[in-house]
Amino acid sequence: MVKPIVGASIAELCCTLFPECLKVADLGCSPGPNTLLVVSDIMDSIHTTYQKLNRPPLSLQFFLNDLPENDFNTVFR
Numbered sequence: 829m830v831k832p833i834v835g836a837s838i839a840e841l842c843c844t845l846f847p848e849c850l851k852v853a854d855l856g857c858s859p860g861p862n863t864l865l866v867v868s869d870i871m872d873s874i875h876t877t878y879q880k881l882n883r884p885p886l887s888l889q890f891f892l893n894d895l896p897e898n899d900f901n902t903v904f905r
């Protein structure tokens with residue numbers, strides 16, 4: 829449900845600010861399959877937007893945040 833909203837927000841942000849580095853924080857990412865799926869969707873949105881604008885690729889930083897019990901080894905595995 830939020831995918832088009834995130835896509836539109838990214839397009840608006842990129843078209844107005846033209847950032848060289850975009851930082852994304854997932855505050856409550858969980859160690860489940862959604863974690864990197866969200867990262868992948870955001871990267872696709874940015875890639876599509878920048879291709880349409882004929883802009884060179886930008887740097888991306890993703891911050892994954894959750895409670896201390898979250899097992900980040902599961903995410904990276």
Ligand SMILES: C[S@@+](CC[C@H](N)C(=O)[O-])C[C@H]1O[C@@H](n2cnc3c(N)ncnc32)[C@H](O)[C@@H]1O
Pocket residue numbers: 855856857858859860862863893894895898
């Ligand atoms: C409903 S889950 C959503 C997980 C994931 N974002 C998703 O869409 O599948 C909420 C997540 O927020 C985390 N969370 C809850 N309170 C938090 C806090 N104070 N700081 C960081 N993460 C928190 C939980 O541990 C859980 O992983």
